[in-house]
Ligand SMILES: O=C(O)CCC(=O)C(=O)O
């Protein structure tokens with residue numbers, strides 16, 4: 001398959017300025033891209049998916065003991081989250097959110113399936129964050145951020161894991177479409193992500209992610225690609241989320257996306273599993289325009305009336321999706 005016709009695949013193993021430029025081009029057009037050459041191995045990803053499957057296969061009551069809290073950690077049952085506010089029903093999917101880990105320990109109660117592997121989960125989450133740092137540095141260089149003001153580390157220094165942030169590792173489970181179900185049902189409503197950027201791990205062949213092109217306004221189906229060899233993990237989807245869009249006066253696109261099973265997935269009768277890492281800046285970070293000549297030369301790059309912090313933005317979006325009272 002010529003994947004470049006849908007999304008470019010960028011190798012980040014030995015990044016150069018050219019790698020950053022490719023990332024920036026994708027980030028400022030569709031806002032979605034595939035990366036390969038990351039430090040994740042196929043064994044590591046398979047182990048994480050196996051844990052996810054083991055957790056979701058348990059009875060409802062077991063899972064519900066860890067029901068999602070306003071802190072956005074824990075289990076979100078079928079139809080609980082409403083990603084698209086125009087939909088009356090919640091999304092037909094399940095999820096489990098891991099908040100930040102401190103000294104390799106979760107800051108939330110973990111079900112036995114996960115507590116046995118707490119350290120592996122902490123390491124996986126840390127590796128996701130480190131991968132995002134690498135990508136954020138590449139974007140900062142492409143944006144020519146003034147070295148005297150932070151340069152390449154302008155974004156990553158605002159994503160220090162030691163500080164409190166909304167960063168979340170999320171396991172997702174989309175049960176198979178069964179007889180009598182609506183084949184065209186939207187499995188995760190149209191939304192943008194709330195953080196700076198998201199990594200999405202898919203299992204090869206388990207498609208469903210669709211992106212609304214900011215250019216053509218059409219839904220584009222994103223494939224779930226095979227790994228290039230048996231040791232590597234399959235290409236990871238990376239998307240720009242709201243906070244990078246705010247920071248860049250919308251030069252970087254936080255594109256609307258959703259999950260809808262393609263016909264082959266509907267007919268296969270198979271479940272879909274995915275894992276997302278939502279990378280967020282520290283809660284008290286101001287979402288003001290970045291000191292980039294590219295951004296500052298734009299009309300409208302000045303702050304609007306209100307400059308939110310990262311934490312305020314997240315609280316508003318979560319309150320809408322879960323009907324928490326503000
Ligand atoms: O499962 C997927 O493919 C996408 C999930 C997603 O967009 C989200 O949870 O924000």
Ligand SMILES: [Fe+2]
Pocket residue numbers: 191192193257
């Ligand atoms: Fe999303």
